[in-house]
Amino acid sequence: MPKNKSIKKVLVIGSGPIVIGQAAEFDYAGVQACLALKEEGIEVVLVNSNPATIMTDTDVADKVYIEPLTIEFLERVIRLEKPDSLLPTLGGQTGLNLALELDSAGILAENNVNLIGVNVDSINKAEDRELFKNLMNELELPIPASTIANTAAEAHAFASEIGFPVIIRPAFTLGGSGGGIANNIEELEKIVTHGLDLSPVTQVLIEQSIKGYKEIEYEVICDNKGQAIVVCNMENIDPVGVHTGDSIVVAPSQTLTDREYHRLRTVSLDIIKALGIAGGCNVQLAQDPNSSQFYIIEVNPRVSRSSALASKATGYPIAKISTLIAIGYNLDEIKNPITKDSSAAVEPALDYVALKFARLPFDKLKTNDNRLSTQMQATGEILAIDTNLEAAFLKAIRSLEVKNKYFAHPKFDKMSIHELSSLVTRATDEQIFQMFAMLRQGFDPLKLAKLTEINKFFVFIYKHIIDIENNLIANKFDIEVLKHAKKYGFADEDIARFWETTEAKVREFRQTSGLKPVYKMIDTCAAEFASSTSYFYSAYASQNESNPESDKQKIVVLGSGPIRIGQGIEFDYATVHCIKEVQANGYEAVVINNNPETVSTDFALADKLYIAPMVKEDVLDIIEHEKPVGVIVQFGGQTAINLCQDLTDCGIKILGTQNADIDRVEDREEFEAGLRKIEVLQPQGKIVNSLEEATLAAQSLEYPVLVRPSFVLGGEAMKIISGEASLVDYFENLDKRYFDKPILVDKYVNGMELEVDAVCDGSTVFIPGLIEHIESSGVHSGDSMAVYPPQRVTAEQAAEVVEITEKIAKEFKVLGLMNIQFIIDNGKVFVIEVNPRASRTVPFLVKTTKHNIVKLATNVILGKKLIDLGIDTKLAPNQKLISVKAPVFSFNKIHMIDNLLGPEMKSTGEVMGTDISFEKALYKAFLASNTVISHKGGVLLTASDTKKASIVPIAKLFSKLGFELYATKSTASYLREHGLKPTVVARISDDSEYTIKDLFAEGKLNYVLNVISNDSRVLADEVTIRNIAISQNIPCFSSIDTVSALLKVLVSQGSMINAI
Amino acid sequence: MKKVKLVLENGMSFTADNFGYEVSRTEISEIIFTTSMSGYQEVITDPSYYKQMVVMTYPIVGNYGLNATDFESSKPYLSALIVNEYTEMYSHADANQSLADYLKEHKVPGLCGLDTRELTNVIRNSGCLRAIIVPIDTEVSSLEADLKAWTYTNHVADVSTKVSYVCPGPNYRVALIDCGCKKHIIQKLSKYGCEIIVMPYNSTSEQILKLDADGVMFSNGPGDPKDVPETIKLFKDLHGKLPIFGICLGHQIFALSMGANTSKMKFGHHSSNHPVKDLDLDTILTTTQNHGYAVDKIDLEAHNLRLTHVSLNDDSVEGIESLDKMSYTVQFHPEGNQGPSHDQLFEKFINRMKEEKNA
């Protein structure tokens, strides 16, 4: 059957904001889908609430709506646009759920919209536990035994029947939060009680545990005729029990025999055929390492995170092929876009290994529990490719952008085997370092495999790395030993450490010995067919396949590595636009990046793509191979900026702002001096090295002060300190590693925060618009709500901001993009930070102001002047529509994390709401960020002493709108003194019959306000309250300004009534 | 591990480590590559690889050791196994031996530590080549003439069973003509309850007919089908007398017996991911393939043959059936192991035998 002729206009739903478990992979999938549809002459309508995506660019879809992803808004889009079809399988779980809701609400039928790529029946069969169970029984496929329990006793009975351990998953909590694995009755009691608390229907699912099995995934694709293939299979190195999103994963599987591989393959194909899915699908299975027993874990009837990984690992574009299938094509009618010659029905064959490491957020989201479990916690991931696993592992750790770039960890390497043995049994983000520490001390790999339940095959790989390490230590500057080490992935930097020399010396020795990597092609077919894809990885082997010859000049664009809190999808957005513009200027764009989830690593985008660690050696090797005219670093976030120094030192030409100038911005003293010179205000600050110095500094600056370690990102370990006691506290609790570098103490300036992104061409600047924060300074810019155009900034202030921006651009010789953060306090404009690069706010500005500043900046970097690009103003006039950006958090995914907002960034993504008035835009932003807006109900108020006064006006307004006020004892009496009548409610820890917990259980709360100063001691009680609120999706605020904004929305919607 | 040199007939040579059996100089044989990512145990014991050096394009081999059940025959047939990276520290509950130990025990060299993708590119570009493994210091030029001159035509005779034997079963009796049969073909037939009488490749039709079999299976095997005129004649004599099913070499023999032609392919099909279109069912099958010759597509009808399966990659013939439906054969391996299996082709055979019996 050729293309289905009745499909003319398709609605595609995006996945919304980036949250843990749903990240950039859906932008990658969505973009592929939209482009494939357009290529077929189909009109595409796209809805997504996330502005920081390529899919929401107007050249990707014909009509783009950045609106909240709710059925109300989708229905509006459907009525307006009248699409004939809806493609729901590319927007993650969000897109799929919305499609189901639209269907069951009858909206699709009413508007004659067909679901394509999947039908409701198959989604239900895959997603509904009961139906799935039935289907598996029908197919005679094994799944773990399970039951639903409403009480601890029921859970207990089931557990004693099937035996421990068991898995507990609370029903209907967001993202399955509150689940876990219980090994005994005590743990069961604890998890079940907590789970029942969190579950709005007081229900948990208890399941037989198959922890310790091999976890295997198959990415399958099926067409309209039921013809199905496996694109890729993957083995999780962490066994079942650790979410696949957090596991180290290798493609293809390493420890399955052919018989096992094909048994699971057949099962996966049988399932997709039985489900009747036309498109991509992910099947997770568990294989007993000691018998032929296997289980089906789950099926995701849609394109998933794993399919993005599988696409990048194999070169097979799953989302694109799925889309073609959805519009009626079958596998035998589609050519493999990589080889252009073989059929899309060929299952890819790999001749390398592809390794995924998860990027976990524990460096930013402080929790005392970094265990990996059945709930995904990673924010991003990296891909490392080589022809042996050792090299893939070593590339992976270099790519991950964590403290250690090698499998050595000062803390664990100092510990005894005894200490390590007890730690290593728990799967954490640190486990692999513990394993290496033990092997380094001679611990038996077989015993280690037993302790960790990690297959000994992989432990032997680690052991081999240690062997090579020892060999290097014993044989300094031995070329044969070096050759061997390079083949297995050791970096010059690591070798330099073992040889007690410098990286430069090792590099020189290596290069004079003629030892350099070659680049191998990823072609989906293991060289069986000739292919000309420009998708490469490095290997120390004999034949190079990446021909550096070209008729065009080349420019290397550095990507931004794994997504983590503070450096998200926004940088991929900027990178992609830079690549396109470099190409539009007649250059060949060469991209280096390692994030498999992104659009920038789509091998169809750049002229050449290298998957490589973003560190000096790997990047430099590629640059030396390609010989570009220059390298663009300013769109790849801090990752790329950090490479600037090294590249400059090696004589590589940086295009855009030069390293010396970047340095002057990032070096605090030079920066201060620069600002002083151009007479720009900055909050006063001091650099200190001890508590004593800090105390003196704070006294002279006057409290409150802002304290933070130097050389950190995303406001790491940053706190607002209001008095000496807190300062002592801060120093006592600060992680020791921060004391290597000075500590910064700044005057805390309380005011309105503004942000500017500007393009500078060396003589003029262009600012597309100012962004005003809704929360006052003190909430990290990434976590605050913000509005464009500004609502409170006067014309004089705006002019001053423009003037300062110009001055800074000139003083620091900025060429390209720059981001400046300002605080306006009492009419005075302070600069708090300058980032000489693209920033988080760039996509928001591009979408709201319609000025593509990445495009402009790229042209400027390539030598054009703003005036020649049609820019003749410094500050673009404001748009009529008002847009509000709201942060989105993933607190429900991390065990007992404290969600208080402060100067340390915690959000994972953002949404945008646009409308004709500020209130309406705010409303959409709240909705889009999944804030449940209630016009009646109960509000729980708690405030620390210094903040009590600030909540009074808010409490009054809530009361005036008819809300029931609840407050803890001291807050309540304070409110009473101010004429309010809150109901006093006992704290959870109080010995009382009725506490806050009961309020939650009875569903009496619609909003929770927990306003405490940034440096007050965290009370366990408050953390629990916030956690319950989050798990039940009850809006929970810690900033007065956010609540005020919410109240604005309520009032604007007519919530307030007045008697005459 | 000892360093050795792999020399190709085009004069190229590769230095490698030998993790298998140490031999100072191997016999000359053909070098081919397979893109299967697993199943090295099946590959090394598949008689179809007789007199071939096999390059595995998947780079890490040996991971799960060798077990007692996944052999295709009682010994390895290939002349050398060539991999990028060999894993000695294997890991699998069923494993009882390492790949290296097995190769050593059966005197087969195993090469590793060379750029197998480069080697694969060479084979793909120049077609399958003759090759030899020699000591590291051997002059390449001294080997060229020998390499270019080498031919071999006795493959099937070398690997076929010399005497007939029986694998008992309750249902249909199948005469299996062993041209180098994979054990999994026999196992598959057994699974359907067949009694299997395995016969040498050069049996006569009288000998076969005397068995009173319900059907005949012509197996896979190594080499050029034109090297076994006796087996071609056997097929011709049996065709029409009882249901016949053929696989791989058996398929090529069938075509020749009907008067169609076969040709040598550039580098053959060796993998477990080849899509084949089943023209009768109008569906795609992902198949395992291992052949260096193919049936020519021209004039099949003129020889009373009908195309049933075709390769989606290169449009080559993957399955045929006689117009009288008495015999049908496929080029790929429907028995699975290694690779996917396609039981419907065996079921068809069983049904054909049933029909004939009832008729």
Ligand SMILES: Nc1ncnc2c1ncn2[C@@H]1O[C@H](COP(=O)(O)OP(=O)(O)O)[C@@H](O)[C@H]1O
């Ligand atoms: N019965 C079980 N016993 C032990 N671990 C399990 C079990 N079921 C699932 N898991 C683990 O939990 C993880 C998440 O479960 P899954 O059903 O895949 O949910 P999700 O939709 O979050 O991916 C899996 O990757 C697996 O490691």
Ligand SMILES: Nc1ncnc2c1ncn2[C@@H]1O[C@H](COP(=O)(O)OP(=O)(O)O)[C@@H](O)[C@H]1O
């Ligand atoms: N001197 C200051 N006074 C008040 N708030 C400040 C001050 N410095 C920083 N902040 C707040 O802390 C947040 C993070 O600080 P910033 O310097 O921008 O760090 P980062 O490098 O993480 O972006 C800012 O967004 C702002 O809200």
Ligand SMILES: [Mg+2]
């Ligand atoms: Mg899962």
Ligand SMILES: [Mg+2]
């Ligand atoms: Mg900042």
